[in-house]
Amino acid sequence: MEKKQLTREEELKRRKKILRERSAKIYFKITLIFLLFMAVACGFLIFEPDREYSASENRMLAQKPEFSLANLASGKFMTDMEDYVTDQFFFRDQWISLKVLEDMALGKRESNGVYIGKQGYLMQVPENNPNMDDVQNTLDRIRDFAQRHQDINTVMSLVPNAAYISTQLMPANAPVRDQSQDIALAQDTVGSFLNFVDLTETMSSHRDEAIYYKTDHHWTSLGARYAFDTLYTALGIQQPAQDYTIYPVTHTFSGTLASKSGYNRSQDTINIYVPKDVNTEYVVNYVEEGEKTASMYESSALDQKDQYEVFFGGNHSRIDITTPLDENKNLLIFKDSYANCLIPFLQPYFRSIIVIDPRYYYDDIDSLITDNSITDILFLYNVDTFMTDTSLADVLAPSAEENSGQSLAEDLQNQEGQTADTPSEEGGDL
Numbered sequence: 001m002e003k004k005q006l007t008r009e010e011e012l013k014r015r016k017k018i019l020r021e022r023s024a025k026i027y028f029k030i031t032l033i034f035l036l037f038m039a040v041a042c043g044f045l046i047f048e049p050d051r052e053y054s055a056s057e058n059r060m061l062a063q064k065p066e067f068s069l070a071n072l073a074s075g076k077f078m079t080d081m082e083d084y085v086t087d088q089f090f091f092r093d094q095w096i097s098l099k100v101l102e103d104m105a106l107g108k109r110e111s112n113g114v115y116i117g118k119q120g121y122l123m124q125v126p127e128n129n130p131n132m133d134d135v136q137n138t139l140d141r142i143r144d145f146a147q148r149h150q151d152i153n154t155v156m157s158l159v160p161n162a163a164y165i166s167t168q169l170m171p172a173n174a175p176v177r178d179q180s181q182d183i184a185l186a187q188d189t190v191g192s193f194l195n196f197v198d199l200t201e202t203m204s205s206h207r208d209e210a211i212y213y214k215t216d217h218h219w220t221s222l223g224a225r226y227a228f229d230t231l232y233t234a235l236g237i238q239q240p241a242q243d244y245t246i247y248p249v250t251h252t253f254s255g256t257l258a259s260k261s262g263y264n265r266s267q268d269t270i271n272i273y274v275p276k277d278v279n280t281e282y283v284v285n286y287v288e289e290g291e292k293t294a295s296m297y298e299s300s301a302l303d304q305k306d307q308y309e310v311f312f313g314g315n316h317s318r319i320d321i322t323t324p325l326d327e328n329k330n331l332l333i334f335k336d337s338y339a340n341c342l343i344p345f346l347q348p349y350f351r352s353i354i355v356i357d358p359r360y361y362y363d364d365i366d367s368l369i370t371d372n373s374i375t376d377i378l379f380l381y382n383v384d385t386f387m388t389d390t391s392l393a394d395v396l397a398p399s400a401e402e403n404s405g406q407s408l409a410e411d412l413q414n415q416e417g418q419t420a421d422t423p424s425e426e427g428g429d430l
Helices: 008-047 069-074 076-088 092-105 132-148 179-190 200-205 221-231 256-261 299-303 337-341 343-349 365-371 383-388 391-396 400-421 425-429
Strands: 114-116 122-124 153-159 244-253 268-275 283-286 291-293 318-322 330-335 352-356 376-382
Touching: 069 076, 114 256, 122 256, 132 179, 132 383, 132 391, 153 179, 153 221, 153 383, 179 200, 179 383, 200 221, 221 268, 221 337, 221 343, 244 299, 268 343, 330 337, 330 343, 330 391, 337 343, 337 376, 343 352, 352 365, 376 383
Parallel strands: 153 376, 330 352, 330 376
Antiparallel strands: 114 122, 244 268, 283 291, 283 318, 318 352
């Protein structure tokens, strides 16, 4: 039986029908896959225990919100539920990594405020719009503080970040704040009242070395060593050690930038530098915690996500380090976490070192200086933290007792001035 010859119009209708049937089957399969996917996701969400902490992101995760009519009416419940579902979504870490790889395949080199640079380097995008009024207030407080303690050798240094120094590793055309202007502003404001040490040239001259971690926003111990070599003269240190024994304590460090960006294809080595031919005996007192130890290093941190906490176990409000040094040199450090790996280089040359993290410290700083016979002070911050953190200004504010004393002195001066300008009764009779 011969096949019926279709007209052109009939052939077009037949093809359209086949296309519709095929499309319907494809859409049906996609819908089934989507529904199956949602069922699995809901199953995980319902039956899988909620995670409280994300090791890869180094942060606490949102927990199931409590329902109330008030929260529902205000919209808070739905917002919290969205955060909860997002944070507890099954295989969340794998989805984040997949999204980063997809973005990179499309040519994107920035993820969640992190530049994905060459050779696997991750670099924090510097804050481009800091509150300059807050920055100026902090600098003014540092200047006034240095004036109040003119008898103390005060040194300040701001460390430029990797994105500004290691430009050869940056993605092409990635915008970066000119941190040299921030450093210049600080030096212009306080440079006449303390010894300001600019580390830009030091860091730039070693830009081809591993002075910053690939996966973390901190500098490495090597970068800190080069900074110490530039700072020690200003701190009155004579004949510092030139040779060090270097101990690599981990080769699997994946830092904050890896967590923040979701890019987990690089790992770092953390080294500890121990100077040769100097006395390295000391006792570390974590004042607020009431704990003492004979080491600046916390080995248990190597078993956790943030292995940079091997230095002092992270940040603390106040740390006191005492040594058997005969010379009466006592150092006070105001710092962010950049200083944690620099302090071991300073330890052999001071009888005591008091380390203050202004983000957690609330006691009177002037009394601390007097009570501990401080001879040297160091302000050490990375530029990005200094431009965004306001806690230092609060710590440096003069105490109420000192303000009261200053007001009393001003009142006495005013009274003396008025007495000198006012004619006496005897003089009036004349």
